[in-house]
Amino acid sequence: MTGFAQGLLSALLRDTHLITPQLFLIIVATLMLWPGDLFFNRNEKHKWAPITQVILAVTAVLVTVTTDGEGFSRMFRMDGLTRGFQMLCVVATAGTVLLSMRLLDSLKQQTVEYYALILFSLSGMLFLCGASDLISVYFSIELMAICIYILVAYLRDRATSVEAGMKYFLLGAFSSGILVYGISLLYGAAGGVTTNLADLNQALALTPTTSNLLVYAGVLMVLVGMAFKVAAVPFHMWAPDAYEGAPTPITAFMATAPKAAALAAFLRVFGAGFHGVSSDWVLPLSYIAGASMILGNVAAVKQVSMKRLLAYSSIAHVGYMLLGVLSGDPRAGAQAVWLYMLIYIVMNTGAFAVVIYLQGKGESERIEDFKGLGRKHPVLAFAMMIFLLSLAGIPPLVGFFGKFYLFKLAIEQGFVTLTVLALLTSAVSAYYYLGVVNQMYFREPEGETAPMGAGPVFIVTLTCALVLVGTAFGPWLLEWAGRIFWV
Amino acid sequence: MFTANTTLMLVATFLPLLGALVLIFVPKDQRRVFEIGSLLVMIAHLLLSLPFWFGYDRASDAVQWFQAWTWIPALGVKFAVGMDGISLLLWLLTTFIGPIAIACSFKSIEERHKEYYIWMLVLQTAMLGVFITQDMFLFYLFWEVMLVPMYFLIAIWGGPQKLYAAIKLFLYTLAGSVLMLVALLAIYFLQHKTTGSYDFSLASFQAMAPVIAQQSKTYQHLMALAFFIGFAIKVPMFPFHTWLPDAHVQAPTAGSVILAAILLKMGTYGFVRFLLPIMPTATKDLMPWFIGLSLIGIIYGALVAMIQKDMKKLVAYSSVSHLGLCMLGVFALNPYGIKGGLFQMLNHGISTSGLFLVVGIVYERRHTRMIADFGGLSKSMPVYATIFMIMTMSSIGLPLLNGFIGEGIILMGSFQAFPWAAVVATLGIILGAAYMLWMFQRVMFGPISAVNEKMDDLNLREVLYFAPLVVAAFWIGLYPKPIMDVMDAPVRKLVEQVTPGYYAAEALAVKQAIAAKLGMQGMAAPHHGSATSESPNGEQEHPAGHGTAHGEAPATPTHEHPAQGGGN
Incomplete structure (x- = not known):
């Protein structure tokens, strides 16, 4: 017995370095709640934001220095893909925290829990990026999602926020059930010996033809469960409401970080785990991707709320990114998705910063509130225009390069119809993005010019600069993406 | 003073953009500075473009002043520029229209001068860029970039329905060009499959014509249609023309001038430069449709122009008719x-x-x-x-x-x-x-x-x-x-x-026609012999040209020739 315990301990010690960033986050976030919170009085809670930024910076460093390897009974795997997507999650979270400062101040809702929950959720995402076993995929998703349920309902005196949280929670729990059920079916179909993705891939190839239906049902259920997490059509119903009701920084958060993590899991589960049974999921996944592009873009056209517009557009962007998951070349697919996600995070954070700025001035997030922004704040409007055009994928902005690499890959892999659909729907997306540009530049402003606060200005300038720099270096981005994380 | 070379070509092309960057730093109440400044920039780049007219080697069909710099090695994209006669003429037309478009705006533009002249200059560079690029990726970039300034020119300084017109123009063109992008990528990968290299250069795309001709008919037709729709929207040809009257009527005068003079030419240029040389076989297959649409455009445009009450709309519809004629010629x-x-x-x-x-x-x-x-x-x-x-x-x-x-x-x-x-x-x-x-x-x-x-x-x-x-x-x-x-x-x-062998077949037909004429006059023997000794050479090249509608007309005498010879 002691031998077993010793073995366990040494295995733990051997593997722990793989999850240093996550351990660090969990420990620090726990310490923040207690005793950290005791050091600040009610009016000093906003100091948690900069502290969180420092923690995130440390996490980023930890992510980069963690060495490659596999551990914990091959439940977690640290490699280029993991590290790349972990960095995306950290960057997106940093953006969210930056966005949160001002808004929570003006709402008088600064608490340590908010930041701690973000960090816990981030640790779940970091696990999810590297999960190489269906079980660890499941528990990482839960760790990530449960924190976000609470964050969505964070403004607990607002009915919309609570409703959004409730909706998200119920549907999320339901979809997790489907996911787990799918995992159990696959476990059974593969002979009841493994849930490890690599082993599962081999085992599924050996399953007798009589259990084909079992495998098919299992794969589909896992697909449904995961499609729910990235809000792909037809499992997107929660998204617009949750996005609209959540505090705006959390909306920005939901649109970026958890999606990056879930897409990493998508790439790993389907690219590595179900590679051998790809005939079971390629067709359903292409339908999901196509439906997401169509519905996301078409539904966005009619929105009056900017947050809902961005919610629907994020559904469409997920549709595009699923093209990378479909790719028969997992490595190239992962690179293209990674790059797209990086670009999307920057553009989206920038766009949300502008929305938050307007909200901070007491205006709501209706598209009409952008009226005359070009006159009132030329710089802000210009930045917003850059974000929107880039989201629409108008060359030569960096968003075009993201799309270009993704679509190029899709055509290379033979998904021509889907790519044509993607391109046509992105032409549709230009319509609603330009609708916002119209409001900003071609409508007369109403109301007085208000001075701009420093927080959103900083992030708007930063993201806009990033988009422009990315534009200048767009042609080389893919090569760099390959070099940074996959050498 | 200046000789035509690649550097000068790039300077002339990017001078307006440079001017725009300078104008950004001028305070916006300096109306005169914007007007005169942008006019001077336009005149300067017109002057810089003149040496190309004189320096162009008219005897050569090569792309002149060609130069390529590596840009995205992983994709085989090069920053490749150069011009042949076709691009040169349209490039010069663009530099020629530029100063006129600026000069006609002095009075009609009453507000937001700074933005207006900056957009005009940016648009000018984008349009010039389309004509000098020798790389498909670069071409696509310029082609799309052009849309944004045009959108703003119409949407800010246009007429009462400007937003509708601007967004219609934008969406139509965008939808067309994304289809073109798919076709571009498909050919790019087909090229990779056959040659093993990734290359976006125009020359390599044109060299793909025989390979594309061997693909299935469906593939060829889909590719050709994707290109066709992309360019036909820009021209615009008949069923895709509806954005044009709106855009023209709503645009400010200078916008209409640029739209009519240059932007529409992008479409026709696209046909001549890309569709015809890259996919000749598919083009010939679909020719009845293309000709039909051109003819409908000619007649329909003219008839609709006739009943217009608005002068600008009348001129706009006349464009549909005239460009139908252009396309008829090209096809x-x-x-x-x-x-x-x-x-x-x-x-x-x-x-x-x-x-x-x-x-x-x-x-x-x-x-x-x-x-x-x-x-x-x-x-x-x-x-x-x-x-x-x-x-x-x-x-x-x-x-x-x-x-x-x-x-x-x-x-x-x-x-x-x-x-x-x-x-x-x-x-x-x-x-x-x-x-x-x-x-x-x-x-x-x-x-x-x-x-x-x-x-x-x-x-x-x-x-x-x-x-x-x-x-x-x-x-x-x-x-x-x-x-x-x-x-x-x-x-x-x-x-x-x-049509490979077109000129050989034509020359042969002329020779044989002369020979046949001489033969009928009873002086056949020596000439007739020389004509037949020519014909095996001609015959070898002949089948290539023969399979097409155009080969047939000149080819007819060849069939008659033996009969006539026998008659003698």
Whole structure:
């Protein structure tokens, strides 16, 4: 017995370095709640934001220095893909925290829990990026999602926020059930010996033809469960409401970080785990991707709320990114998705910063509130225009390069119809993005010019600069993406 | 002082963009600085572009001043620039229209001057870029970038329906060009499969023509259609034209001028540069459809123009009709047709932009463009009336003016290829004369109202910006040879690319026709022998040209030849 315990301990010690960033986050976030919170009085809670930024910076460093390897009974795997997507999650979270400062101040809702929950959720995402076993995929998703349920309902005196949280929670729990059920079916179909993705891939190839239906049902259920997490059509119903009701920084958060993590899991589960049974999921996944592009873009056209517009557009962007998951070349697919996600995070954070700025001035997030922004704040409007055009994928902005690499890959892999659909729907997306540009530049402003606060200005300038720099270096981005994380 | 070389070409192309970057730092109340500054930039780049006209080697069909820099090695994208005769003419047309478009905006643009002139300059660089690029990726970038400035020009400084018009233009063009992007990528990967290398250069795409011709018919047709729709929207050809009247009517005068003179030429240029050489077989397969749409465009555009009450809308629909004619020429796929099509692009650029300027003049003075509001203007504005008449005549193709030459050559070319199509096109030209002259008559003659009597004639600035157009119209009409010479070699090359062996077959046919004639006169023996000794050479090349509709006409004598010989 002691031998077993010793073995366990040494295995733990051997593997722990793989999850240093996550351990660090969990420990620090726990310490923040207690005793950290005791050091600040009610009016000093906003100091948690900069502290969180420092923690995130440390996490980023930890992510980069963690060495490659596999551990914990091959439940977690640290490699280029993991590290790349972990960095995306950290960057997106940093953006969210930056966005949160001002808004929570003006709402008088600064608490340590908010930041701690973000960090816990981030640790779940970091696990999810590297999960190489269906079980660890499941528990990482839960760790990530449960924190976000609470964050969505964070403004607990607002009915919309609570409703959004409730909706998200119920549907999320339901979809997790489907996911787990799918995992159990696959476990059974593969002979009841493994849930490890690599082993599962081999085992599924050996399953007798009589259990084909079992495998098919299992794969589909896992697909449904995961499609729910990235809000792909037809499992997107929660998204617009949750996005609209959540505090705006959390909306920005939901649109970026958890999606990056879930897409990493998508790439790993389907690219590595179900590679051998790809005939079971390629067709359903292409339908999901196509439906997401169509519905996301078409539904966005009619929105009056900017947050809902961005919610629907994020559904469409997920549709595009699923093209990378479909790719028969997992490595190239992962690179293209990674790059797209990086670009999307920057553009989206920038766009949300502008929305938050307007909200901070007491205006709501209706598209009409952008009226005359070009006159009132030329710089802000210009930045917003850059974000929107880039989201629409108008060359030569960096968003075009993201799309270009993704679509190029899709055509290379033979998904021509889907790519044509993607391109046509992105032409549709230009319509609603330009609708916002119209409001900003071609409508007369109403109301007085208000001075701009420093927080959103900083992030708007930063993201806009990033988009422009990315534009200048767009042609080389893919090569760099390959070099940074996959050498 | 300056010699034509790649550096100068890039300087001339990017000078407007540079000017725009400088203007960003000028405070926005300095209206004069923007006007004069951008005009000077445009004139400067026009002057810089002139050496290319003189330095162009007319005997060569190669891409001249070619240079390529590695840009995205992983994708095989190069920053490759260069021009052949076809690009050169359109490039020069762009630099020529640039200063005019700026000069006509001084009075009509009343607000937000800074943004306006900056967008105009950015647009100019994007358009020039399209014509010099020799790389498909770069081409796509310039092609799309062009849309954004045009969108803003219409949406900010346009008429009452400007937002609708601007977004319609944007979406139509975007939808077309994304289809084109798919086709580009598909060919790119097909190329990778056959040659093993990734290459976006135009030359490598054109070299793919034989490989594409071996693919399945469905593949070829889908590719050709994707290109076709992308370019046809820009031209615009018949079912894709609906954005054009809206955009023209709502755009400010300078926007209309640029739209008519250059932007529409992008589409026709795309056909000539990309669709024909890359996918000749598929183009020939789909030719009846393309010709049909061109003809519908000619007649439909003319008929709809006839009933317009708004002068600008009338000119806009006349564009649909004229560009249908251009496309008919290009799709004839013989040297006359293509030359005529290209030539008519230049003519349309000169005469239609002139007409839009003419409409802009009365709009600036009366803020209406309705034909019914005018009448008898020739009494109060004699100089204006003269210029209006010259532009009208140039547009309807009166001899001595530019339009006549272009239309004549197109009809020659299309008659060779599709006689019946030439007949229908002639009908369109007659209709064109009818609606233009009718408009001219209603605006210029008849009783004059009190308001119109007070209208000022052209001032010096206006005369100055009309002058180059009038000179160009007369010059091309009287002495078109220099322009023909520039496009001669590239068109020859293009025809060879589309129909390999075309010239050999034609030369052979001529020889045999002469030989047959001589033979019938009873002097057959020596000549006849020489003709037959020629024919095996010709026969080898012949089958390639024979399979097509265009090979047939010149090929006919070959079949008759043995019979005649036997008769002797």
